Amino acid sequence: MTGLRPLTAADAPAIRRIYSGAAVSYLGRPEMTEQEAERYVVEVAKWAAADPVAQYILGVDAAGDLVGVVKLGRRPNAHGRVSYVLRQDTWGHGYATAAVQQLITFAAAAGFDSLGAKHDPGNPASGRVLTKAGFRCLGVYGGMVEYRLALTATPVTA
Numbered sequence: 001m002t003g004l005r006p007l008t009a010a011d012a013p014a015i016r017r018i019y020s021g022a023a024v025s026y027l028g029r030p031e032m033t034e035q036e037a038e039r040y041v042v043e044v045a046k047w048a049a050a051d052p053v054a055q056y057i058l059g060v061d062a063a064g065d066l067v068g069v070v071k072l073g074r075r076p077n078a079h080g081r082v083s084y085v086l087r088q089d090t091w092g093h094g095y096a097t098a099a100v101q102q103l104i105t106f107a108a109a110a111g112f113d114s115l116g117a118k119h120d121p122g123n124p125a126s127g128r129v130l131t132k133a134g135f136r137c138l139g140v141y142g143g144m145v146e147y148r149l150a151l152t153a154t155p156v157t158a
């Protein structure tokens, strides 16, 4: 059973394990150190308390194991940007897809009208996650493959 939940200070060691190994190779960042992970969970708690929240960061919990992180960043016009990272030893179990599907539900309830996401062309697994979750591929822009999902129902016209 996969679920999304807020991060707590106790999650710092699990966060450091998520941001390690091959999982960081497409994120344009180095592996997270223990100190960075401890600072990160404190920062995330501050961002979660902001009003409005500029960036939601939620943990992906698989049967009590924190296996990843999903992010939803607020952009103008009720648009949200989605990103995610899963711990390398948990890849291939459908956790990212389940987490993104739940983030879509969360985003709709939070009032977002549309979502966007992108991935490096050399990272097809990420694109597969997005299309399985219902995103539409728009093509390559600025060297990245862009995706979009409308959350608002299309008005019925007579």
Ligand SMILES: CC(C)(COP(=O)(O)OP(=O)(O)OC[C@H]1O[C@@H](n2cnc3c(N)ncnc32)[C@H](O)[C@@H]1OP(=O)(O)O)[C@@H](O)C(=O)NCCC(=O)NCCS
Binding pocket: 022, 023, 024, 025, 026, 027, 083, 084, 085, 086, 087, 090, 091, 092, 093, 094, 095, 096, 097, 098, 118, 119, 120, 123, 124, 125, 126, 128, 129
């Ligand atoms: C991309 C990532 C989130 C996928 O997580 P995951 O939990 O393994 O994803 P899922 O199991 O839900 O789905 C992965 C899908 O990609 C497919 N896939 C895996 N490797 C693939 C490849 N090389 N080419 C095409 N599809 C691939 C899987 O077969 C699966 O699809 P399926 O269910 O149709 O078989 C994970 O690999 C990750 O965290 N990578 C590092 C961070 C990252 O790239 N984040 C996205 C930045 S844009």
